[in-house]
Every structure is written in C-alpha cells, then in structure tokens.
Ligand SMILES: Cc1cc2nc3c(=O)[nH]c(=O)nc-3n(C[C@H](O)[C@H](O)[C@H](O)COP(=O)(O)OP(=O)(O)OC[C@H]3O[C@@H](n4cnc5c(N)ncnc54)[C@H](O)[C@@H]3O)c2cc1C
C-alpha cells in the first residue's frame with residue numbers, strides 16, 4: 001500500500017513523497033548528487049537529472065564492453081577499468097555485495113588478504129552458533145525437571161570437548177567452501193592478498209599487483225577490541241577468536257563485557273560446566289538491550305545459572321596465568337575511576353567468599369570490536385578514520401577529511417561501524433550495488449533485526465523503550481507499549497517453554513511500529529515479521545489482520561499486534577501522519 005504524490009519542480013528534477021520507508025531514487029550518474037532527502041518527516045525521493053541520466057541494467061558480464069567512467073575525478077578523458085567493481089574484503093559484507101553485483105551484470109573482483117568468509121564464517125556467527133547448538137542440547141539433556149515434565153528420562157549427559165570443537169570447525173570450513181564456490185561459480189574474480197587504495201579507482205593487492213575499477217567497496221570488517229592494560233596470551237586470557245576453538249573448558253572463567261559475545265559465551269560455558277563471572281563497565285548487565293528484556297534475561301539466563309557478576313567496573317588490567325599463578329584481574333570503578341580491587345583480593349577478603357579457594361582459570365575479553373582499516377591507503381584519498389571507523393553517509397559513500405563525498409568509493413559492514421551485524425553488512429553491500437547500478441537506495445537501519453542466540457533467545461528490531469520515549473519527546477508524539485507472554489501460547493506451553501515476553505513499542509496515534517523486543521523460544525526467528533513490517537512501513541492496524549497458523553509461536557506476535565490500542569483505525573493513517 002503506497003500513497004504516492006509526485007510533483008514536477010522544474011524540468012530537471014522530480015520530487016516524489018511516498019509512505020514507503022525504503023526510498024528508491026532513480027539513477028543518477030553525477031557522483032555529487034544527493035541520493036536521498038528527508039525533511040519534515042516526509043520521505044522524499046529526488047530524481048535529479050544532472051546531465052546524463054540513465055537507469056542502468058547492465059548486460060551479463062560475458063558481453064560487457066570495457067567500462068568507462070562518466071568522468072574521471074580530475075576531469076581527464078574517460079578511461080577504461082579492469083572491473084566495474086572491486087570489493088576489498090571477502091567477509092559476509094563483501095560476499096553479499098559481490099553476489100548482487102554479478103546478478104546485476106557487473107564485472108566484479110573481490111580481494112581477500114586472509115581466509116575467505118571473514119569474521120562471521122571463520123571467527124564469528126558460524127562457529128559460535130555451532131557451539132550454541134551444542135549448549136542448547138546439553139542444557140536440555142541436563143534439565144531433569146524439564147525432561148520429567150515430558151515424561152522423559154535420560155541418563156546423565158556428557159560431552160567430548162574435541163568433538164564439540166570439531167563441530168564448530170567443520171561447520172566453518174563447510175560454509176567457507178560454500179561461500180568461495182558461490183563466488184567462483186558466478187564469475188567473481190577472487191584476488192588474493194592484502195588490498196590498499198592507491199588513488200581514485202586504483203587498488204593494489206598482494207606484493208605489487210594493481211587493478212582498477214569504476215567503483216570500489218571497502219568491506220574490511222573488524223577485529224576484537226582489547227582495552228589497554230589487558231594482556232591476551234590466547235590461552236588463559238582470550239578473545240572470541242580463541243574461545244571459538246574451544247581448546248579447553250575452564251572451571252571458572254571471567255567474561256569481561258556482557259554484550260552479545262559475553263552473553264552467548266556464558267550460555268556455552270555454563271552448559272559445558274564452567275562457572276562464569278561477568279565484569280561489566282555499565283551499571284547493569286546486557287546494557288545494550290531494552291531494559292525490561294535485560295531484566296527478564298537476567299532472571300532466566302543469569303540468576304539460576306552458575307554465574308555471578310560485578311557491574312559498574314572496568315577491567316583495567318588482566319594478567320594471564322603464569323607459573324602456577326591464576327589469571328588476575330584489576331577492577332576500576334567506572335564512575336570514580338578509582339582502583340576497586342582485584343578479583344583475587346575480593347575472594348580472599350571474603351567479599352566473594354564462596355570463591356575463596358578458587359582461582360580464575362581464564363578470562364574472555366568481550367568488550368566490543370575494532371574496525372580493521374589499518375593499511376588501507378586511506379591517506380591517498382584524503383580520508384581520516386574516526387576511532388578507526390571509515391566515515392560514510394546514509395548511502396555508505398565514504399566521506400573525506402573535508403566532509404566531502406569521495407566519488408565511487410563506498411564502505412560497508414563492520415568497518416563503517418553503523419551496525420556490526422553480518423546481515424547488516426550484506427544488506428549495506430546490496431544497497432551500494434543498487435546505487436552503483438543507478439538505482440539509488442537507502443537502507444533503513446531501524447528495520448534491521450538483531451538476535452542473541454542464548455537459550456532462550458533474545459531478538460529485537462527498531463528502538464528500545466527509552467530510545468522511543470526520547471524520540472517521542474523530541475518530536476512531540478505519544479508512545480505506547482503492548483506486551484504478550486509466551487505463557488499464553490499453546491505451542492510454547494506444549495514445549496514447556498512458557499518463559500518469554502514480546503514487547504511492542506508503537507505510536508498510538510497512527511499505529512507506527514517503533515520497536516519490537518522478544519525474549520523466548522525461537523525469538524531470533526520470530527522477529528522477522530516485525531522487521532519486515534517496519535521495512536515495508538506496515539502499520540499495526542494493517543498487520544493485526546494478518547492470519548497466523550495455530551498453534552505456532554508466531555501467534556505471540558499476533559497477540560501483540562492485537563493488544564495494541566491505536567486511535568486511528570483507518571489503514572492509511574500511518575502514511576497520512578507521515
Ligand atoms: C563471536 C562472534 C559472533 C558473532 N555472531 C553474529 C551473529 O550471530 N549474527 C550476526 O549478524 N553477526 C554476528 N557477529 C558479527 C559479524 O561476524 C560481523 O558483523 C560481520 O562478520 C561483519 O562482516 P564484514 O564483511 O563487515 O567484515 P568481516 O566478516 O570481518 O570480513 C572482512 C574481511 O576483510 C578482510 N580484509 C581486511 N582488510 C583487508 C585488506 N586490506 N585487504 C584484503 N582483505 C582484507 C579480512 O581478512 C576479512 O576476511 C559475530 C561476531 C563475533 C566476533
């Protein structure tokens with residue numbers, strides 16, 4: 001459903017306002033033309049005809065003639081390039097961009113300096129979800145009470161550490177192979193070596209190979225961020241890169257940071273028998289999530305498990321275990337910046353008396369990720385990073401030190417820091433290819449879902465309640481919240497998994513969905529109905545008539561939409577209000 005108003009402002013431009021959030025502009029060949037404008041809450045499409053205007057649908061790469069730039073940046077005559085598109089970095093972002101580029105008929109190369117697949121495939125999503133698949137089963141098999149409620153009896157569950165590690169490693173190899181083969185099969189040239197930008201359109205890779213392309217995408221990702229003072233030895237003080245190999249399962253592990261990585265690993269380690277101590281700089285655990293969801297998650301994922309925690313403290317110094325001495329962790333009060341104590345002393349002094357005789361066997365540093373943008377030759381194109389991240393605009397176009405857009409250069413994924421998620425990187429890549437092909441496209445980051453794959457899972461899309469209330473205050477509208485419990489859902493109860501909550505944050509005046517947060521069984525799969533609704537600009541009064549199969553977990557969302565009270569019942573009041 002789209003209310004679309006078009007008006008011609010002059011012979012050279014056409015403005016279209018529509019209800020759809022994913023704004024798509026027409027092709028614009030001028031590098032300096034703005035791709036999207038938003039003002040007065042309207043989504044505005046600007047079809048700007050500066051000189052040559054084309055809606056590019058390139059032929060398949062077999063029949064492509066040499067590519068020529070519309071105008072080179074120094075005004076010199078058009079030149080030809082080796083490729084239409086070069087992508088630096090073959091992680092999920094680069095892969096997503098490359099697949100879409102070949103589909104669009106672009107002659108494409110991808111440069112990879114390490115292993116194909118990047119973080120997600122080799123050191124992130126893929127192996128971590130393999131470990132979490134194991135932890136989910138272990139948890140279930142160890143839960144006598146849960147099994148008994150089904151009338152099941154299972155002998156004590158145990159695991160083979162190497163077998164678990166192999167499962168994660170084998171899965172990563174398999175997905176890496178699939179990813180590489182998919183690129184090869186579609187005709188993407190894989191160039192091996194570290195890539196750096198020599199100047200506009202020009203990239204060096206490996207020792208001294210040089211290639212040129214009309215457009216370049218930087219997709220170089222990120223690496224674990226380790227705060228100053230923390231010494232990582234890869235054995236007893238580790239990052240997720242090491243932890244995913246599961247070389248040992250410590251009796252007691254301190255996890256520094258209670259974000260996604262910390263939380264997922266706490267699920268894995270406690271299922272495999274470790275005790276966990278969280279060290280979190282902010283005042284509450286899981287500070288990135290909606291506070292109500294964090295609270296419930298703490299009640300279910302933290303309190304009943306062998307986990308304790310210290311919040312409001314930084315781990316400022318961590319020394320690996322050595323010569324029979326345990327790992328020591330120095331804590332600093334996050335507010336006063338005063339040294340607080342060492343974890344060891346806390347236990348010796350009896351503050352954490354239950355641990356008096358225990359030593360920390362290991363520490364996992366899960367304090368965020370740092371962009372991997374070093375050595376990219378950004379100085380050759382006058383680009384300065386911000387805390388290592390490459391500055392980009394809404395369309396992922398790189399911004400130089402003077403605040404100007406660098407023509408034909410884009411940055412996607414973790415390296416731009418907009419949203420450090422695999423599917424966000426890939427979606428940004430697809431969005432950039434759309435632009436390169438002349439269809440201007442803006443990705444609505446508020447419609448991108450996220451999930452934490454604990455047992456049960458946490459998922460979310462859009463704003464948290466505090467963020468929504470802040471926005472409402474600034475923009476002068478009301479916010480309402482609707483909630484449903486998994487306890488009322490037949491499928492969840494059949495699975496004996498009634499512990500769960502879904503929360504909808506919305507505008508009661510027009511039915512706009514501002515955010516949805518779910519804690520419960522298969523929350524990661526359930527969120528997509530909400531994220532698609534946000535992406536499509538679907539209002540609550542629209543979606544509440546959608547029919548859900550019974551009995552399914554998705555009825556939790558059905559209930560949620562039906563519980564919302566929207567004053568405007570007409571289906572198009574969302575587009576009218578916007
Ligand atoms: C433990 C863990 C679990 C995660 N789980 C999830 C999850 O469940 N879901 C999710 O959505 N996200 C998850 N993430 C985040 C996700 O992995 C990242 O957001 C995603 O990998 C980013 O993709 P990218 O393409 O931007 O970068 P990367 O995947 O980091 O890929 C960048 C690639 O570029 C290469 N490269 C870098 N510099 C150069 C250069 N100069 N020349 C050539 N090549 C270069 C690198 O070698 C790498 O292969 C997880 C991350 C971690 C660490």
Ligand SMILES: NC(=O)c1ccc[n+]([C@@H]2O[C@H](COP(=O)([O-])OP(=O)(O)OC[C@H]3O[C@@H](n4cnc5c(N)ncnc54)[C@H](O)[C@@H]3O)[C@@H](O)[C@H]2O)c1
Nearest residue numbers: 257258259260261262280281314315366367368420451452
């Ligand atoms: N399921 C998923 O989608 C998934 C899984 C893992 C990782 N990731 C991605 O990887 C990225 C990194 O994850 P992460 O968990 O490392 O980062 P995060 O930003 O999610 O959490 C880091 C936590 O560490 C705390 N912290 C920072 N420095 C500290 C210090 N010195 N002492 C104590 N606490 C400190 C922060 O307050 C924060 O709570 C995230 O951006 C996430 O998007 C996603």
